[in-house]
Amino acid sequence: MDKHVIIIGGGIAGLEAGSKLSGQGYKVSLYEKSNRTGGHLNDWYKLFPDRRNSSEVIEYFKKIVSDSGLKIFQDTSIERIKENGNGFSIYSDKGEEVEADVIVIATGFDLFKSSRKEEYGYGIYDNVISSSDLEAMFRAGEVVRSDGKHPKRTGFVHCVGSRDEKVGNLYCSKLCCVTAVKQAIEVKELDPDAKVYCFYMDMRMGGAYYEELYREAQEEWGISFIRGKVSEVGETIDNNLIVKVEDTLLGRPLKLELDMLVLMAGMEMSEPGEKLAKASFLKTGENKFFASADHHFGSNLSSIKGVFLAGTCTMPMNITETISHARAVVPDVIDYLEKKG
């Protein structure tokens, strides 16, 4: 059991794969670029579809990490993987070089930077925020505009940075719709007579109980869904937002004034992941995510034998899928190590 496994990325995929492997007795070291593990899970307060508190899931990870004795190196980002002999060596930003028999990449995703959609005015207009900003507000307990007032009319713009050729992301990030519906309900929960609008192209509510949440949002919370891609946003003299959209089901343009606009940012390949791929000649797909060796039965294998992939570094996934995908890497790694002898 002297084989050495290196996990790159301390998000939930890395933690899951790392803990399971080190639980099997392998020598596992996990490298995380930031000073905390758990990745994006820390930014989310309540999780869809049942709006359970994310701290419960974080507790789960703390426990499996401590139980399995997984060794974690924080504040070190891995920049290159090079094959040497029948193993690999990785190079960190602090100039360290570490050998390993097998590498599991779990670099995860980055939330799309909403400022890249200029016409929506993120970072320019005071009350245009992103879904993660809103989630932080939920954690703080109140939704507040820049002028400190509570928004009476809130709008959610779906597909920001996804399914959008102008920003180079043709794919659908799968989770922004259900997140928008969840957050819309939470806005109404905090202020029952607020008006909430969701501007969508298609409602993609594909997971378990997502569609039920959508029905609840409509019937019980009275959230109105307007089918149309928001074209541009302007700011009025009192810092409200004018949204221009066409109500395609009615076939007419619609102008609406809102107190706050939330942009549902999509998921993109993480920047460090991209750098690592380029430096290590790992194949990435047209959607810039790591390209799995085979979509159906080889989604954990990268283009280099011995380098494995886990979690959202391959494609947008929700937490359940990420954990299952990370667990799937463990037997692959073990088989690989056994065969390597």
Add this chain to the structure above:
Amino acid sequence: MMDKFGFSISKGRQINYESNDRSIAEYISEKEPTFRLCIECGGCSATCTTGNFTSFSLREINILLKRGENEQVKNNIRKCMLCGKCSLVCPRGVNTRNVVTLAIQAFHNSAGHAV
């Protein structure tokens, strides 16, 4: 004005959400919450008996009311024969017959006095 300049300022097709009167839609959804469940799939207008003869579409009426474009609905809503095929087809279980009845009631009331 036309005579002076030979043309007039064209009226935009843009729906001004704020100034439209959505009291009829609110009246309906308060008494029939399933009205809010409509996802505009068009199942109802596809099977509609009246829709067979005219451009009457319950899907369009739903959204017109929700956007406050009541004028168009007012002179169309009575064309519904209340036969109920739409409620049998609706994937969201919208109580369509009650929506039509409440709409007629609301128009009747607002014609008589404020709803």
Add this chain to the structure above:
Amino acid sequence: MKLEGKKAIWSEYQKEIADDRYFYVRSCIRQNFFPGSEVAFLRIMKDVLKKDIYEHPCHTTCSGIGYHGDVVPVETTMTVVARQFAIMTEAGYTNYVPSCITSFGLYTEILETWHHFPEIKERVQENLRRATGREFEIPENLAHASDIIFKFRKEIATQAKYRLVNKYTGEPLKVVDHIGCHYAKMFPSKGVGGAEYPYVLAGMVEEWGGQVIDYPERRHCCGFGFRQYLVQANRGFSVACSREKFESMAPFRPDMIITNCPGCPMFLDRWQYVIGEMEGKTYGPNGQGIPVFTYEEVAGLVLGFDPWDLGLQMHQTSCEPVLDKIGIEYDPEEKFTLNKTLAKAKKGKIFV
């Protein structure tokens, strides 16, 4: 409004503008809309900025008005443009400066087309050779006249006699900038500041002391569109566009509007009168309308040129309120009699 957000975007759209030896090409209609503008531009370039700017006597229209009006096929337009470039090369210049936004858009479009489809460029060369026997070169730098003024806005500011500041209140004048759509909307990277928050006029206003207004409908078309105002049946749309903009900017109570295109100043200015007549509604402080200027007129005013030399009396919405605010002296009688101006012109001392 977070300004640093805008600056971040502006920094992404840096455009390379030549600093001398310009080959200036006039606009077909700007003289009859705002006669003083192009003359003022040449005057500023030569006398104030001491730049070498040459205007070839045989340069023609770019035929863009025909191309956009669906009258002239694109290849004919390309051959006309090729001829323009040819006489530029013959005159020994390589920096091409069109005065009209629509033609700037057209030149950019043609250069992009040639860049991606060199075979079309060969065909146009062949057409030009057969038609005029001339050869042409792609200009090294293509910049709109407002880009040039933007580039030297600091030099103009240093020589400025006035600031865009309200003399009585000391407040900077609230200025609405309206960029011609053909400037950056088609090729965002070819406009200073990109398409969403273009900086070319905003830069001038901020440099000369004014404060730029950002109102919701700032990207909305001014109503100029050839097929809109030319065809009477569509003219109602043209006015509706302008009114949409005025309704949206009204709450900000702007003092003046600065533009850089042949059509926008014309229609934003004229339609205010028409809207006033049709609907009895006027905009701007105390309902006297919002004066509309071209950037050359504003540069001229800031440099202290005589308003009537700049042809401000041709404006539909009288500009006197802005002139008073800035504190520019002007002779009210002279507005339409023009005796002194004619006398000055005889002695060749216009624009002093």
Add this chain to the structure above:
Amino acid sequence: MQFDIFVIPFNIGLYFILIYSVTRCIIWFRDLSRQDKLRLQRGFFGRAFVQSLREIFMESLIHRKILRSNFRLGYMHLSLAFGWFLLILFGTIEADLFGVKHLNPPYKAIFFRFFNPEHGRTGFESAYSFLMDLILAFILSGLLLAVIKRFYSQIVGMKKATRLKVVDKIALTSLWMIFPSRLLAESLTSGAYATGSFLTGSIGYWFASFLPAAELAYPFWWLYSISLGTFFILMPLTRYMHIPTELFLIFMRNSGITTGDKAGSFSEVQTHACSSCGMCIDVCQLNSSLSITHIQSAYLIKAIRHNNEISEIAHNCLMCGRCDVKCPVGIELMPIRMIQRRGSDAENTFGNIYGGYLREKRPGSADKSNFNHSYDFVPAQEPEKADVVFFAGCMTHLTPSIKNSMLKILDASGLRYTFIDEDGGVCCGRPLMLAGRTREARELINLNSEMISKTGAHYLVTGCPICFKVFKESYYLDLEVVHHTQFIKMLIDDGKVKMNFLHKRVVYHSPCDLGRGSGVYEEPREILQHVAMLEHTSFEDENSLCCGGSLGNMNINSFQKRKIATDAALKLTRDNPDILATACPLCKKTFVSATSVKVADISEIVAESLNHVNVKQEHSPMLNSAKELVK
């Protein structure tokens, strides 16, 4: 002259209620339409009189209908009504036989024991007082049940007792006080004079042993008189007014007067004949499946009488008619609810109603807004000539298997038919009627009638009971309207179609509008017996359940409708049959999503079992042309 002042309250009450009831009946009679007046007069002197008397005896006194459906509740009513009648009857005879003189005023008979305390010593007299005690005991046993029902209604087999108003409660207590106070009064008097029989005598003897019986009796006689008096005085304000009103109602009904579709004297009599007994609440599936218990007919009628908010009550009902057939008083509940739905949604369409003692003239429902035709857009139809018109109806278009089965059967019939609403057609109008919009329904009815009459057909066949009921009741068509089950039955009888026997166990759900609504029970059952092994359920004919999918109720949502459907399906398929058969597209569509048992329309079963051999031979040339046209 035997008299005591304590009888005064009783007399006041008695004469008041008699005079009041009679005047009210006269007023109602005066308001009747001319034909109804004639019918009533003929009813009084014709065969109907005897029939009414018999019905009064069987229903008003014995309450046979309640006994049959709920014995304990029936016994309670029997004992109170019939018992009291016997008490009055034999009391009068007693006073006549043993009293001072014959033909005594009523108080003499009721308070006989007070005026003749000595009575009851000789053999015959004691036997008679034994009989009186027996009747009193019989009444008291029913009274005991009534008290229990008020507080623990399950014991009496009632899910829920009707909620009462305050004045109802006072009248109820006074009713309950009558017979116990009589018992005590008679017992004390008997005790004092050692008379009385097994009941009053023994109690009296026991009282006398430790109480001054003679002095104590007098106040109880006062109590007896006062409780009678208050009960009679309050009766018009309470549901007990149903006692006299029902008698008048029975006479009116037996002389052939019906509710029709306008509020009038007969419908007013009916609303006052309702005793709020709660039987309609018990059978209502909105109650049993959805525990909705504020809209049943009892409350509708109470709302009409007291002019409360009516529109939600009137419209929140499946219109299945189960309560209509169960109402012991025989009130036509469905027509009354339809009248209420027809009125403008908020107002009460009953012109004049006795809220209290006096009649309140209420403004009739204002005529609707200016009537503009709603359905001018329907193009005139040019149907082809045929002997039989098949009208599928809106619902059948959504159940194509029924439509195809019907076409197959029609082909097999060899008759010249036309599928008149094949490309959609116009709705039959009944859903609009169910929503109270009769004028618009009338427009559709005219459109359809015109179209159908152009075919010159002799038969109109429709697969949907909802269309069938409106075709029969509201259309004026000079042809015979038949439901497809009736049509198939005719084909079988004429031997036009031969069918193979399906070895399948089948239960039959009788659609509300076909069974209760139109009285068609036998044909469907006979067809099913002819084709398959029809099994019994405890919900047949008049007692059939409602599938819940009714167009009559717009106030309940799809989950509630499915709950009714699932509950009903569970009951119907208790012995898990192979097929749950019905004869209505809407019932089929509703049941399909509520049970795993195969649901099939009778036409589908018949079409499936059609003997194909037979279909080929009998192709008449004329039919071929008709068929090509149709396909």
